[in-house]
Amino acid sequence: MDWGKGILLSIIAFIAIIMTMVVISVRMEGIELVTDNYYEEEIKYQDRIDDTNSTLELNREVLTFEAASKSVLLDLPVGSKGTLNLFRPSERALDQELAVFIEDEGMKRVSIDHLKAGYWKVQLSWTENGKSYYQEKKITI
Template sequence: MDWGKGILLTIIGFVAFMMTLVVISVKQDDIHLVTENYYEKEIKYQDQIDRESATAALDREVLVFDAQSKVILLDLPVGARGSLQLFRPSDARLDQEVAVDVTEAGGTKVSLDQLKGGYWRAQLTWTEGGVEFYQEKKINL
């Protein structure tokens, strides 16, 4: 074999390899954005900073995860309303949102038995006494 044939085979092999990579990357369908309306949330981020500052001023931990019983405990007062978003960074199809409306004294429990194992972020947003709050907890099931 001479140099010309070797160079030609190398170029053909490289092109075939690159085409294979292109086909594989085009066929992937499980690529998810972190959030659908990213830019709108970025504009309203100062509101999020205010919620987090208000939560830091509280003298209690509101969102507590119990790994043994797979339950999230919410320490919210009666009359508090909000939402608990269970966010799966690796697969947006598994995300869930739970409405929170505290009508009885004592802690509110949210069971996580139905969730697929892995890394999750529990994001709690609630209103208490006319003030908005936000707390996030990273959990592993």
């Protein structure tokens, strides 16, 4: 085999590899935006930053993940209301939103053993004494 045939075969192999990659990337499913109304969420983002800063001022860990028991612990005072979002970045259909209302003293345990194994974002937003707060944890089940 001479140089001309070797170069020609290399170019053909390169084109075949590129075409295969293009076909695979076009057929991929499951690529989704994080949210449908992205622009409205972006406008509200400053409120989330303010709520996160308010949470830092509390000087306590409100949201804790226990891997052994597959549960989330919430350290909120009686009368707090909010939502706990279980967000799966890779599979939107698995996202869940749970209402949170604290009626008793002490830590509230929320079991998450029913969730599919993998990477999750646990987002807690709540109001306490008329003030809004937000905390987020990234966990792996």
